[in-house]
Amino acid sequence: MSTFIDRDRELSHLHERYRSDRAEFVVLYGRRRVGKSELIDQFLRTATGIHLVAREESKHLQLRRFSADLSAYFKDSFLQKTGFSDWDSFFEYLIQHADDRIVVAIDEFPYLIKEDPSLPSMLQDYWDRRLKETRIVLILSGSSISMMESATMEYGSPLFGRRTGQILLQPLRxxxxxxxxxxxxxxxxxxxxxxxxxxxxxxxxxxxxxxxxxxxxxxxxxxxxxxxxxxxxxxxxxxxxxxxxxxxxxxxxxxxxxxxxxxxxxxxxxxxxxxxxxxxxxxxxxxxxxxxxxxxxxxxxxxxxxxxxxxxxxxxxxxxxxxxxxxxxxxxxxxxxxxxxxxxxxFEEMVMDLLVHINGDGFLPFVFTRIGSWWHRGEEIDIVCLAENPHRILFCECKWQDGVDAAEVFAGLRRKAPLVSWHNDRRSEYFCVVARSFSRRAEGEGISLDLDDCAALMERGRRGRE
CATH class of the missing domain: 1.10.10.10 (Winged helix-like DNA-binding domain superfamily/Winged helix DNA-binding domain)
Known part of the structure; x- marks a missing residue:
């Protein structure tokens, strides 16, 4: 099995930036372990560029490491001997090598800022005066969400307004x-x-x-x-x-x-x-x-x-x-x-994700525009789907149990349905129950899905999208 799961949408966004005719400045951020570095590496399999990884160390060691990485990538023996003395020489080197399309991805950017807080101002100056006129695709990546947002996207940051795109990498669905x-x-x-x-x-x-x-x-x-x-x-x-x-x-x-x-x-x-x-x-x-x-x-x-x-x-x-x-x-x-x-x-979160995935495939009685849970004064319903014009509502209960009696679940849903205050006098109501397995399906009362049914819906949706 592949060790790289999904991320088709994010890769597509990066390749779209790569194919553009202008310099690109992309901010890629998300929680630790969410796969940012792997996404960069996958992107660079089909794009020309280098992945630089910062460490929590002194500015001198950071520049030495980047010098070694760039000299090896460009086969530059002079840089290998001299190295970068400061960030100015680093940015000048990038400018010199960005006449052709190239990706420079700097991973764990917050480590660099922590060591040198002036770096965002320096990058802003180089971007405004020269880098934005090159063919570079600059990716700044980081795991500290708060620092990445404050350093690159907040109004008070020197880099505010410079990015051409951003990706907040979420956990897998x-x-x-x-x-x-x-x-x-x-x-x-x-x-x-x-x-x-x-x-x-x-x-x-x-x-x-x-x-x-x-x-x-x-x-x-x-x-x-x-x-x-x-x-x-x-x-x-x-x-x-x-x-x-x-x-x-x-x-x-x-x-x-x-x-x-x-x-x-x-x-x-x-x-x-x-x-x-x-x-x-x-x-x-x-x-x-x-x-x-x-x-x-x-x-x-x-x-x-x-x-x-x-x-x-x-x-x-x-x-x-x-x-x-x-x-x-x-x-x-x-x-x-x-x-x-x-x-x-x-389990209800997973069923909700499945319903979002098959929404519009023709299995559900309507295409919903909102989905979530509902609760009020001690009563709750696991999943409620809503659609406007005309008003339609689907009530769904999720049971991580075997031998579920669907008729009993539908009866409970019908009892609670009037409590959900949403266009009660002019809406069409539908009912659904999802369980590991059923002792009784109650055909005709609503939709009942066991695990095999859910797997079949996933497969049908996958084939329909191929």
Missing amino acids: FIHVLEYLGDMKKAVEFYAVFGGTPAYIMAVDPERDIMKNIEEKVMREDSFLFRDVEFVLRAELVEPRYYFSILFSLAGGNHRIGLICNDTGLSKSVVNKYLSILIDLKLVHRRIPVTEGHRSRKGLYFLSDNLFDFWFSFVNPHLDMLERGNAPLVVDQYVRPQFARYVGKH
Whole structure:
């Protein structure tokens, strides 16, 4: 199986920039492990250019490293002997070699800024006066989302308005992990644990079952995923203590501000502040009912990365046992008994992604324009799809269970449907249930999909797009 999953859209964007007739300045950023470096390398397989990787070291060593890389790429023995003395000589060298189309990708750009805060101003000067008249495709990449945004996109930055494009690289969608693994049940279980971060997905062994992967890839103290959540948080956050408390509370099912405050003992102002930072880092996201506007006060907060959710649910509470080599015991005593419930709370996200993927393929009763969850006063519906002119609404429940009675689920949906306040007097209503398997389908009452049906829809959609 390929070790590079999807990213067709992002590669297409980069190649479109590469084929343009002007200088391009692209900002590529996203969380650690999300695949930025691999995307650059894949792009450079069919584009002419060089991938420079910055390190957290002195300016002198940074320039020496870039000198060595560029001298090797251009076979320049003089540069190999002399090297760059400063950033001015580095930019002058790029200008001299950019008469023909060339990509220069500088990875982990924030490390360079951290060592030399004047670098964005220098780059702005060179771009405005000379680089933008060349044929260069300059890519600045970085894992520190806040620093990349502040250094390249915010109004006060010297580089504001200079970029010609930007790509915020997101984790892989469920449908792409499903295409990679090739088995629906396995994809659901693996995605619930490892999420869509490419480095995490590539760490798994698809030939072994999910429990063995959890034991060996997440819970063994010598596995890289065992400490990676802590590593990412400590690399991104100055004071991780409160963040750990909030993330642990979210993993425990506290999704409202008040519940998080009660659970952590932190004040509302502190929780709001730290949640805002976690949202900026793409580690937490806020959901609102699909029928509400973005200013709704009904927002709930969830962990954005499934591995973080799993780690705070099952690894962090048992670190002492795991550090003593008791991974098999923790899996048997704590993970296995709660695993179906844990997967179930993520299953609706995967079904939602599947529905988005097949929207417009003709399987659903209409093409929806909005999709999300709904809740109000203790009642909730996993997925609600909406379409305007005429008004149509689809209610869907997701059950990570075998032997589901679809008729019972449809009855529950019909009871809750009138509670969803959205054009109630002039809408057409449809119903759907997705489960591992059914004991009774209740044909004619709505759409019922088991895992085999979902796999067939994915395959039909793939063939239709070929």
